[in-house]
Amino acid sequence: MAEQNGIIQLKDIDVTFHNEGKTIEAVKDVSINVNKGDVFGVIGYSGAGKSTLVRVINLLQKPTSGTVIVNNQNLTKLSAKDLRKSRRNIGMIFQHFNLMNSLTVYGNVDFPLRDSNLSKAERKQKIDKLLKIVGLADKAKNYPSQLSGGQKQRVAIARALANDPEILISDEATSALDPKTTTEILDLLGSLNKELGITIVIITHEMDAIKQICNRVAVMESGQLIEEGSLLSIFGNPKKQLTKDFVNTSTHIGSVLDEIRDSGIVNKLSGRLIELNYIGDSTNEPIVVELYKRFEVEANILFSNIERLQNTTVGIMLFALTGDDKKVEEAIQYLNSLNVNVKEISLKKEGK
Numbered sequence: 047m048a049e050q051n052g053i054i055q056l057k058d059i060d061v062t063f064h065n066e067g068k069t070i071e072a073v074k075d076v077s078i079n080v081n082k083g084d085v086f087g088v089i090g091y092s093g094a095g096k097s098t099l100v101r102v103i104n105l106l107q108k109p110t111s112g113t114v115i116v117n118n119q120n121l122t123k124l125s126a127k128d129l130r131k132s133r134r135n136i137g138m139i140f141q142h143f144n145l146m147n148s149l150t151v152y153g154n155v156d157f158p159l160r161d162s163n164l165s166k167a168e169r170k171q172k173i174d175k176l177l178k179i180v181g182l183a184d185k186a187k188n189y190p191s192q193l194s195g196g197q198k199q200r201v202a203i204a205r206a207l208a209n210d211p212e213i214l215i216s217d218e219a220t221s222a223l224d225p226k227t228t229t230e231i232l233d234l235l236g237s238l239n240k241e242l243g244i245t246i247v248i249i250t251h252e253m254d255a256i257k258q259i260c261n262r263v264a265v266m267e268s269g270q271l272i273e274e275g276s277l278l279s280i281f282g283n284p285k286k287q288l289t290k291d292f293v294n295t296s297t298h299i300g301s302v303l304d305e306i307r308d309s310g311i312v313n314k315l316s317g318r319l320i321e322l323n324y325i326g327d328s329t330n331e332p333i334v335v336e337l338y339k340r341f342e343v344e345a346n347i348l349f350s351n352i353e354r355l356q357n358t359t360v361g362i363m364l365f366a367l368t369g370d371d372k373k374v375e376e377a378i379q380y381l382n383s384l385n386v387n388v389k390e391i392s393l394k395k396e397g398k
């Protein structure tokens with residue numbers, strides 16, 4: 047667990063809705079601690095409670111119970127005026143950008159500054175700077191309808207930064223964008239984190255987005271936080287099935303296994319099918335060579351993926367081990383003794 051004095055501390059949060067006689071427990075007893083400088087990802091399928099949870103951070107959504115502490119202030123205890131002031135410290139961007147279509151790009155970024163004490167000239171200087179940061183210096187006079195989705199999201203980011211927030215919340219901000227634009231927007235968020243030191247909370251249902259910029263990850267299912275950890279531990283050693291499923295969508299091993307089971311390959315495979323996950327120094331080839339040298343068993347590699355996450359190697363390998371039964375068993379025991387995760391996979395079709 048990370049230290050418990052983070053810039054955002056949600057403690058024992060419950061959010062219950064009552065709708066047409068039905069009770070919906072959107073968030074159930076969730077506690078999270080986000081440290082200053084984190085890019086904290088919340089991942090889960092639609093309806094898991096992600097949006098509801100992050101809206102609690104700035105009290106756009108009041109929790110039914112629980113405590114919300116941001117920058118050492120208990121937000122639930124603040125007067126309406128003080129809450130408005132605290133909220134300026136938390137910028138937010140959304141899937142559908144929420145821009146004002148009747149205002150230019152400049153006007154949209156200016157909007158949150160209307161209550162500030164800045165002079166008109168100071169405001170202009172600030173807006174010009176923000177538009178430069180998001181790469182839209184030449185679009186100040188354009189209207190949202192004249193912009194691409196990625197450009198609209200850049201305007202929304204500039205607007206969210208207008209009050210110099212220390213925290214930026216991104217609620218599915220890349221879900222309406224194509225993959226290339228998604229990467230560009232995530233890159234921009236990553237550089238805001240590194241260069242301006244902004245703490246970012248992003249919610250998404252895409253593991254690739256998490257992988258690109260987050261250092262910490264929380265997984266939500268049915269209103270509950272089911273797993274939380276560093277990006278590396280979530281990728282290299284996922285504990286819960288849903289977390290494994292999300293990791294698999296990103297490493298593609300899930301679809302490779304489906305293909306092996308669904309195609310004729312499964313009938314031609316002999317030996318025992320092993321999935322290996324590791325973080326750090328082990329690399330695929332030496333492991334295979336080592337198995338042959340020590341036990342004279344052959345590893346027929348069916349899939350292998352190595353990535354660099356936060357300057358660390360995260361690898362996954364799928365192979366069929368063949369050889370003398372006893373030696374194969376010894377080889378598997380040897381793998382288990384290494385600093386790697388070993389999982390034997392059944393070759394039978396899984397009922398879905």
Ligand SMILES: Nc1ncnc2c1ncn2[C@@H]1O[C@H](COP(=O)(O)OP(=O)(O)OP(=O)(O)O)[C@@H](O)[C@H]1O
Binds near residue numbers: 071072092093
């Ligand atoms: N204002 C509301 N009134 C009633 N029910 C709500 C309200 N807001 C959310 N819910 C319900 O709470 C549950 C969690 O919704 P939420 O939007 O937080 O999920 P999510 O994980 O963000 O999903 P998505 O990715 O689709 O936005 C859902 O069952 C949703 O229908």
